Amino acid sequence: MPVTHVFFAAGGGAEDRFLVLLTLALLLAVGTSLLLGKLKLPPLPGYFLCGILLAVSGWVDLRAGAPAATLLSQMGNVGIILLMFTIGVESSLHELMQLRRTGLVAGLAQLSLTSAAAALVLSWLGLSGTALVLTSFLAALSSTAVGLKLFQDFGLANHPGARLTLGVALLQDLVVILLLVLLPGLTSGLKWQEAAQLTGILTAKGLVFLALAAGLSRCGIPQLLRLVSHSRSREMFTLTVLALCSGIASLGSLLGLNSALGAFAAGLAVSGSVYSHRIMADAGTFRDFFLTIFFVSVGAFVDVPFFLAHWISLLAGAGAILLLKTAILTLAGRWSGVPRRGALLSGIALSGVGEFAVVVASKAAASGLLAPQVLQTLLIEVVLTLGLSPLIMRLVIPRTRHWDSARSAKAPKPETGGQFGKRLRGLRDHAILCGYGTVGQMVHQALERLHIPVVIVELNAQTARCLIKEGHAVLFADIAQADTLTLAGVERARVIVITFPHAELARTALTIAKERNPQIATLCRARFPSEVELLRQVAPSGLVHDEREAGLAMLRLCLTAYDRDEAEIALATADLEVAEHANSPSPVAAAPAGA
16 A cells, blocks of 8 residues: 555544645646646646545545545635635726626526536436536536636637627626525425425525625725735735635525535625735635635545446436537627627637536535435546647637637727726736836836836726726735736737836846746845845846935036036036946956956
């Protein structure tokens, strides 16, 4: 028996088991991601493969009820809770109104038609009753996380297909929220009348809970976030966000509701606020980490012997699901006015069976509503469809690129109003202005007069709120976080300007910016000579030394008082610059002659 298997079965404590399992899962995930990256393939199929390898290798005991299986499932559930939280943050009333047309039409068409087609096939295979209805509906669900990330990974975040995908995904997520409320009534084992009564009570609780979250969004949470933001502590703000998410999710669970509903309510409570961009940046890293663990756990719980015994029918089912959902969403998207390439890519991105199908099916199976074979079939279809859809999208994108070129050549105007982070992806060749003090205001006003689009990143909540009211594109977020620069569109920006003299923060932000966009111009400030050397590597030609510039300005004013002409002033300042470079400790200045 393998060493780790023995360890999980009889050895170390819970902390040790957790670390061993986490280490194995992450090492496998990193290894497969690097391998797939070399092959220019998306990493998602690799996560499922990691889980399957983890299970079949025997390194860890992942049988039902085993400590390792429980730990892996719990970590995956945290990913779902954080996903629901970020969905709530994105589901502001403003966003829903923007996406109601395409999302409502295409989303309802996809859910209803796919469910109907799945019901016909499953009834022919012998499934009936509540299990038939529930399984058919779950097969129609798509993956929010995968669908949106595919467009980002392929550099199409601002494509019309991405907007359609977002609208459909939001509609499906809202339907899943309703299903999570109704699920206890369906799985209670009571008679229909009693189950309906229980469902009514839970629905009432859910509405009251959402109303409470709406009340907190106006009185309580904004005041808390404002107080924390004034501390200028990134760690405290992140802890506060996670505490709000877990706290409200736990409150929902205590009320007899699903914790995912509580996480959604927590996100909804802060959606549309000035803090939403920073919250998305803070929670996004944790969400992606735990979602990776979730996808690994899905692969780990696949019954490989069951798949090998029925692989032909399972592959056929996956192909039918991918084809059917792609066709329905493509037609629905075209009906909603989305260009044909956008509708097709959206159909492919959402053609897989989503992660929420696993969550709901697992709860239903635990209550006896779904047979173990049905749960395993659904689990395998999730792995197959979500694993194949990124590969299909990679094949389709280059072959349909000419469809976009056939459209109007007029480029869409960048949206520079007070909009949320997703619409900021429409900007191209813009400037990212970090900090809105005196220097930031001067730079911004000059760029606006020249009609250069600007995204402002500001960590003062009051300043950010005022700028948003004036219609500027503003992110209330921390520039030292990679997700913030992604929201600001650093990959497409022309220049990033750090307007405040904070050397460590500037170096971190500019290093991330250069990694994401090697061609971007970088500008920053240094207050002291020691900071100049620190920042020369990240901003070699865009570094402003405050003391140096102040010294040169005062020298010019001093010589002007002595009625010196411009030529003498220029000569004096040039001599000063030469002396400064001669005394510089930089490698270039210190190199010996002839080096």
